[in-house]
Amino acid sequence: MRLALASLIALGVVSTAVAQEQPAPAAAPAPAPAAAPADQAAPVVPAPAAGTPEAAAAAAAPEPVRPPPPTDAVSVRILSVLDTICKPAVVGGDFNALAKAAGFKKKKDLWTLDLGKPYQIVLDNPGSNKNVCTLNVQHAQGPEQAQALATALHDWASWENSPQLRLIRNDQLVTDVKRLTVTWDNNAAGGKAGLVYVRIKKLDDSSVGKNYEQAQILYTSQ
Numbered sequence: 549m550r551l552a553l554a555s556l557i558a559l560g561v562v563s564t565a566v567a568q569e570q571p572a573p574a575a576a577p578a579p580a581p582a583a584a585p586a587d588q589a590a591p592v593v594p595a596p597a598a599g600t601p602e603a604a605a606a607a608a609a610p611e612p613v614r615p616p617p618p619t620d621a622v623s624v625r626i627l628s629v630l631d632t633i634c635k636p637a638v639v640g641g642d643f644n645a646l647a648k649a650a651g652f653k654k655k656k657d658l659w660t661l662d663l664g665k666p667y668q669i670v671l672d673n674p675g676s677n678k679n680v681c682t683l684n685v686q687h688a689q690g691p692e693q694a695q696a697l698a699t700a701l702h703d704w705a706s707w708e709n710s711p712q713l714r715l716i717r718n719d720q721l722v723t724d725v726k727r728l729t730v731t732w733d734n735n736a737a738g739g740k741a742g743l744v745y746v747r748i749k750k751l752d753d754s755s756v757g758k759n760y761e762q763a764q765i766l767y768t769s770q
Contacts, residue, residue, distance in 0.1 A: 614707050615699075622663060622687050623700035626765065629661070629669060630704065630743075634681030634767040643674055643681075663687070666760045680768045686760040694747050694761065698730060701745050701765070705732040711739050725750060740770040 618624060632650050637643045644659075652659035652671065659671040663686075672682035687693050705713035713732035721727045726749045733742040744766040748756055755761045 615703065618696065618700035618703055620696040620700060622693065623697045625663065626669065626683065626685065626697065627700060627704050629683060630767055633671070637674065637681050638679045638767060638769045647671055666757070679770050680766060683765040685763045685765065686757060687763065689755050689761045694763070697763065698745060701743065705743050711737065711741050713741060713743055725756065726753070742768045
């Protein structure tokens with residue numbers, strides 16, 4: 549069964565429909581979601597050629613080659629938070645103890661990691677959604693940092709994380725702001741883990757912060 553990500557939907561971060569992993573039949577193709585801006589693109593595996601059986605296409609495809617691991621300092625720190633706080637917390641670990649051990653400090657009842665003013669990572673209190681770990685990130689403005697983070701998360705989901713997660717969505721949702729959203733999950737393998745990256749921008753594509761850009765990252769496991 550496809551991961552519903554109900555907890556994430558409740559936060560208003562992703563739409564209620566997640567793109568299907570399997571390609572639709574040729575006679576009735578599913579409409580493709582709106583493509584995200586180029587600076588938000590994440591690697592996507594090309595679809596098999598029309599009329600080629602999936603098994604044959606997979607056999608003919610070259611083995612995927614992992615790109616060099618991310619070196620961007622902010623991205624590496626965020627991946628560390630996913631590994632040391634989020635992954636153990638969503639399966640029953642002591643959230644407060646994990647955050648404290650990772651160097652977070654309590655500010656206004658929220659665990660916060662200073663990355664050099666005004667940049668920071670703030671963890672949402674899990675409350676009743678204990679299987680969801682949410683990072684609110686303020687990082688440097690500009691597409692370079694956003695793309696570095698998207699690329700690092702894709703690498704982590706595809707190569708570092710266990711279970712391995714597959715890219716599902718890369719599009720945007722427009723409400724009072726623009727939410728450029730990328731999601732990964734392991735539903736093809738019957739799993740229930742998911743990763744979501746949301747880059748939040750104003751409707752005119754400017755940053756929501758005066759001197760920082762806002763992003764939200766969510767990891768869940770059931």
